[in-house]
Amino acid sequence: MKRDSFLVRPTCSGAVVAVDAYSTRSFARHSHDEFGVGLMTDGAQRSGSGRGPVEAFRGNVITVNPAELHDGAPIGTARSWSMLYLPQHVVGTIVADLEEGRRSTRELHAPVVDDQRLARLFLASRRAALHPQGKLAFEERLLALFSSLFGIGQWPEAGSGGRLAQVRERIDDAPAQSHSLTDLAALAGLSRYQTVRGFARLTGLTPHAYVMQRRLDQARSLIRQGWALADAATEAGFADQSHMHRVFIARHGFTPGAYVGAFRQSPAISSKIGTTRLH
DSSP states (O other): OOOOEEEEEEOTTSSOEEEEEEEOOOEEEEOOSSEEEEEEEEEEEEEEETTEEEEEETTOEEEEOTTOOEEEEEEEEEEEEEEEEEOHHHHHHHHHHHTTTSOOOOOOOOSEEOOHHHHHHHHHHHHHHTSTTOHHHHHHHHHHHHHHHHTOOOOOOTTOHHHHHHHHHHHHHOTTSOOOHHHHHHHHTSOHHHHHHHHHHHHSSOHHHHHHHHHHHHHHHHHHTTOOHHHHHHHHTOSSHHHHHHHHHHHHSSOHHHHHHHHHHOGGGHHHHTTSOOO
16 A cells, blocks of 8 residues: 655745645644635545534545644545645735735635636646745745635726836846746736736746746747757756746757757758747
């Protein structure tokens, strides 16, 4: 039988902790100081919570409030789950952002949620949390996750397009730099949530996705100039060559190596490749 395992990792934010667990154990009643949001990744669990007894199955989102007494026992032999534990001040900042400063405290009311979209939001948040350069993406995805969990969030105010254009200009001027959502929102004069939504309406991309696109544009330009892939990745602001490789494939469907090969085979098309996808 597989042995119990618990993998506890810090995240790019420095405050949030990620836990991946597999266990056959039944846990006694206990509580956490933080908010917990997670996903049942296999098996099922029965638990008592401050919001009543519940059962959670594979694919269900699970939540716990600070100081909420809860326990847990497998339905069957074992279960596995992934969690993000967020300090109260982190969630308070998110709530204040979503509520436009009207309040900064809220409780999670559903200990188990069967919602595929919410599950995808959690997984996206977790992936960004564990990426060394994922802070901007993590901030964006936490806002989306808690906006959905709490059912709150405001659209950008009218007339914010000019200020959001300044956000785009800042990223265009220095795509390789680290851009925090807090700084971009301050430049726009909007909340972080409004900045994400408004920027997406302006450009078709969230700020993080736009940063990745502009870094990719810069890396492609450097590669066309003959830079080595590892050097181009670093200069363009990617964590490393592997990071650039993943973004290249996700955006274009081909690798940076294939891009280099295209120039070596036919230098005459180099001016066209910068704006043409190689499909």
